[in-house]
Each structure stands twice: as structure tokens, then as C-alpha cells.
Amino acid sequence: MRTRDSAADREGLLTMPRSRGAMSGVLLILLGAWGAIIPFVGPLFGFAFTPDTAWQWTAARGWLEVLPGAAAILGGLILIGSGSRASASLGAWLAAAAGAWFVIGRTLAGPWGIGDVGVPTGTSSGMRALEELAFFSLLGVVIVFLAAAAQGRVSVRGRRAAGKPAPAAERDPRASAAGAGPVPETGSETGPETGPERKGAHEYRPAQGDQGAG
Template identity: 45%
Template sequence: MSTAPHGPERSEGGRSGSEDLSGRTVVDRGGSRIGTLEQVYLAPDSGSPTWGVVRAGRNKQRFVPLHDANPGENAVRVSASKRQVRSSPTASTEPELRPEFEGRLTEHYSGAPNTARGSIAAVPRTRGAVSGSLLVLLGVWTALVPFVGPYFGYGFGSGQPWVFTADRLWLCVLPGVAILLGGFVMGPTGNRFLAAMGGSLALLGGAWLLVGPSLSRLWGTEGVATAIGSPLGSPSMWVWAQLGFFFAVGALVTALSSFALGRLSVRSVRD
């Protein structure tokens, strides 16, 4: 940067070209209007503009970089984006910028690949699309398998399909709905925090599939000894039923939602 370490000085009179910039409209690098340039800071050694103060809506003053600004006929175009300017550090205008504040400004605008990415809440819609879609399918499977599994001799308790019990509600339907809703929320959203809520909801549903069958044996209703009912079919089907109803699905849901939450917690360069 050409700015002196002790900070640039405010322009006075006609000693520099700052008069040509003050009062002019400032636009970002894409041509979007930012505001009106009210004050210009100069480098004390060269007298060239370094920073400017722009009033941008609701009387908010923001600092913009003028090191490589392009003073066109209609407006002054700066190299920063409008979002960068809106998120820039703020301070009261003074005759000289404090070195520590100027350092913050330099750090903010020199990190253009990062600070121009927009709000921290923004996330590409593709970030959770695959995980969300898989969670939706797993949620549908979890909620429906106790009702359609008996058609194929696959399940627990009653061998008749579409028999509703409290055990199936608590152990299959409710966690399935939680996983389904979590996948629906996480898949298409462009909001990081909303997607994280969906992933957390699916994670809870998956965790319940892992511990619910064991905890169900403590329930005092609908069969204390076998809360989920006896497995249907042969002993080999018993194993597949436990995996397909609860443990394998729960582990897969937990892994997918945890992976998605991990990706959502990190801002990549493309964000």
C-alpha cells in the first residue's frame, strides 16, 4: 500500500486532487451505487488519495479504498464490492486515521477473495443438496418400513401391514419424520444457519434410531419385555430387520448429517 504507516491526512483546500473527488458519487466495481464521497484521505508523502468516507443510506458512513479508484466522468469507481463496503469497519472521521484502524481497513479490503463472498449466513445451494436428498429418502424409508415391511415378511411385531402402534410411532414414524424434514430443510436452502438446523434435526432422528430400540425396553406399555415386538421371519431376517429398521439406517443418517454439518461450519472460497 502507498499509505504512510502513520496514516493519511485529510485534504485541505486545493493542494491536491481530492477536491475533484469530494462530493462525487461512488460506485463499486460492478457499477452499483454506494453513496456520496464526503471526505478524502491522502498519503502524506505523495498526496495521492488513499481512503474516502462515503455516506451510504440512513446516514451510515463507510470507508472505501481510493488507492486504485477510477474517477470517471459520472462517478468514482472503486475496486471493492458493495457488500465489502457495507461490512467494512466503521469509525468517526478524524483529520488522521489511526494506524490500527487503517490496518483493519487494509486487512478488510486486501482480503477481497474472502470478504467479497457476502454474508456469513450465505451458502451455495448445492452444499447440502446431496446429503439432504439422501436424508429425505432415508426418512421416508424409516417412517414407512414398519407398515410395508410385513408384505415381505420383514419387520417386528404384527405380520399385518399398516398396523399402527405407539411403538412404531415413537421408534419409526417420529424419527423418520425428523430425518425427512431435516433433509428437506438442508437440501435446497441457501442459508447456512437454516441448513444447520435441518442437519441437526436429522442428526437427532438418526441418534434416536440407534438408542431408541434399547430404551424402548424400559417402557411400561405395549409389551415391557419386547417393546418393538418379535422379529418376523427366520433368524437371519431378524438381523436384517434390526439393521434395516434401526441400526444401519441410524448410523448412515448420523454420518450424513454430521458430514453435512461439518461442511456447513466451514466457509470455502466459493462462499
């Protein structure tokens, strides 16, 4: 019995409902797709970094935008399809790393020789700030936040998975009637003994041989 309970506890620690990471997974996929595609389609709408040419591949775009975008998409897919806490946690960590790379990637691009994505092409300071946020900074922060939220959700365990005993009513249905008072013994329809038949009542009866003595 102990072996069965231990196996069930281990299974409860590893498994989880698939819906736990579904919403975060969908949002991570959308944000990752945005980060990976926007450098190629943004120039069509005047929303881009230099070189502002649509569908132009560069090493910097590949390393600093396509790669983290694809990693965020993969992390989101793992979260959506996983019924295991271990794999879901891996997906969340992968997405968090992708978001962090969106934020810090350009700082490391020069020392690592990855390349340069250029500068925002907006005609005003407000538009340039918006491009900076939408392409890198804010995008990465939101991805990290969603990944952290997903990590928190998949790490939550229920009562049974955490090894806590089930309520008494679930273990034994008869326990739910324990608070209703004593239960009459089997075979007794009248409940507790009453009248002359109750315990000790014969001690007060006069003996049959003494009834005529008076």
C-alpha cells in the same frame, strides 16, 4: 467503507450456495421415508417386526419409527432448500438426532413407557439380523453419518466469506502487470531515456563558446 465491508463479511458468513446440502438432503429424505414406511409395508413381504400386520398403527411404531423418520425427512428438506448456514446446520442436527433415536430409541422405550416394537420375524438368524439392521441400527448410523457430512459441508467458508483478502489482481487489475517490470511514464513512446538526451549527458558536452578556441 469499513461499514460496507463488515456488512458484506457478515452476509458471507451466513450465506452459502444451496447446492452444499442438496445431495445429503436427498439421501436423508429417502432414508427417513424408508424408516417411517417400512414397518407398515414390510409385513407384505415377510420383512417385519411383530406384530407382522401391514398398515397396523401402534404407539411404538409411531414413537420409534415414524417420528424419527419424519424428523430425518424434515432435516433433509431444510438442507435442500436452505441458503443460510444457520438453518442448514439446524437441518443437519435434526437429521442427526433422528438417526440417533433410531439407534437408542428401543433402549429407552421401556423406561419411558413408549411401547415395544416386538422382535424380528425372520425365519433364520441372518434374516433377523438384516431386519434389525434395516429397521433400526444400520439405518440410524447411516443417517447420523450423512447428517455429520452435511454439517461439515455447510460449515466450510470460501475465501471471501472467511474474511481473507482477495488476490491483488482482483483488487486492482493494474497490479497484475507489476511483475512485468517498470512501466514507461505517460507520454513517453520510446521508453527509458537513451542517447545524448539521457540524464547527465549535457555534463560531457563542450560549451559552445569553447568550440572555436582551438
